[in-house]
Amino acid sequence: MTRVIRIGTRGSKLALAQTGIVADTIRATGAEVEIVTVTTPGDLSSAPISQIGVGVFTSALREALLRNEIDVAVHSYKDLPTAPEPGLVLAAVPPREDPRDALIARDGLTLGELPPGSKVGTGAARRMAQLRALGLGLEIVPIRGNIDTRMRKVTDGELDAVVLARAGLARVGRVDEITETLDPIQMLPAPAQGALALECRAADVDVEHLLASAADDESTRVAVTAERALLAALEAGCSAPVGALAEIVEDLDDEGAVVERISLRGTAAVEGENGGVDMVRASAIAGIGEAEKLGRELAAELLDLGAGALLGPAL
Numbered sequence: 001m002t003r004v005i006r007i008g009t010r011g012s013k014l015a016l017a018q019t020g021i022v023a024d025t026i027r028a029t030g031a032e033v034e035i036v037t038v039t040t041p042g043d044l045s046s047a048p049i050s051q052i053g054v055g056v057f058t059s060a061l062r063e064a065l066l067r068n069e070i071d072v073a074v075h076s077y078k079d080l081p082t083a084p085e086p087g088l089v090l091a092a093v094p095p096r097e098d099p100r101d102a103l104i105a106r107d108g109l110t111l112g113e114l115p116p117g118s119k120v121g122t123g124a125a126r127r128m129a130q131l132r133a134l135g136l137g138l139e140i141v142p143i144r145g146n147i148d149t150r151m152r153k154v155t156d157g158e159l160d161a162v163v164l165a166r167a168g169l170a171r172v173g174r175v176d177e178i179t180e181t182l183d184p185i186q187m188l189p190a191p192a193q194g195a196l197a198l199e200c201r202a203a204d205v206d207v208e209h210l211l212a213s214a215a216d217d218e219s220t221r222v223a224v225t226a227e228r229a230l231l232a233a234l235e236a237g238c239s240a241p242v243g244a245l246a247e248i249v250e251d252l253d254d255e256g257a258v259v260e261r262i263s264l265r266g267t268a269a270v271e272g273e274n275g276g277v278d279m280v281r282a283s284a285i286a287g288i289g290e291a292e293k294l295g296r297e298l299a300a301e302l303l304d305l306g307a308g309a310l311l312g313p314a315l
């Protein structure tokens with residue numbers, strides 16, 4: 001039996017680029033694939049994500065899977081709600097792109113070179129809160145839209161800069177326009193930023209095995225598991241001001257042998273002085289098999305530091 005594997009994707013340039021990579025990977029196993037574009041409410045509305053809700057980009061793809069219209073859903077992992085979807089499985093997490101955020105500023109400027117009062121566009125509560133917490137006197141302008149629309153606001157002179165995921169720019173071939181890749185010390189990326197999530201029906205064991213053997217990357221999965229456990233433990237949706245970055249690092253065990261461990265950094269918004277916003281930050285390290293636990297423990301530490309009060313899409 002030959003089976004054509006239907007890969008479902010959003011129709012944006014970024015989504016199609018991501019899906020193209022996944023399709024090539026699946027094709028390389030000898031399987032035949034077909035790409036099916038699914039329009040999501042997130043693509044149709046220009047309202048802030050905080051108003052249209054968690055899962056706006058992913059729920060339509062999940063429904064198409066459950067209705068048997070597609071066999072694989074390609075999601076940007078950071079847009080996926082933390083709650084599992086009954087009947088679906090996360091079959092593979094492909095190798096991650098650079099997870100950091102990037103600045104695209106006029107005249108090649110870096111964040112530190114932008115004069116106070118500069119207008120910086122971003123739609124993410126996490127980026128807004130971290131930019132404010134830097135205390136640079138920037139004017140944060142909420143924006144939405146696809147990569148091209150956001151970048152054009154700088155070219156047109158409407159904004160001095162925008163902040164976007166470096167991964168998205170890499171996938172659409174526009175990294176050359178980045179004027180500074182932001183150090184996670186200043187700007188911790190969203191949990192799972194730069195990673196993809198490949199979902200299929202739990203009952204579709206053939207596709208699950210195909211994806212797991214052809215497209216899954218163990219290191220990415222471990223890192224993203226820690227970041228998402230932190231997010232879930234803070235009960236924060238994808239539009240909440242939470243940043244997390246896990247990295248696999250080499251360490252020495254008690255006998256002096258080299259072992260891999262997970263280093264996790266996290267940040268969350270807290271209420272600051274005069275009704276403003278501050279970020280609390282923490283980090284921890286654990287064994288490679290303890291990703292979930294590490295995420296939960298770091299979340300507990302952030303909660304102790306005051307995270308939680310401002311969580312939620314309202315920020």
Ligand SMILES: NCc1[nH]cc(CCC(=O)O)c1CC(=O)O
Binds near residue numbers: 079
């Ligand atoms: N929220 C939208 C979204 N979802 C995934 C990416 C970028 C690619 C990625 O992180 O995998 C973007 C755009 C952005 O944040 O700049």
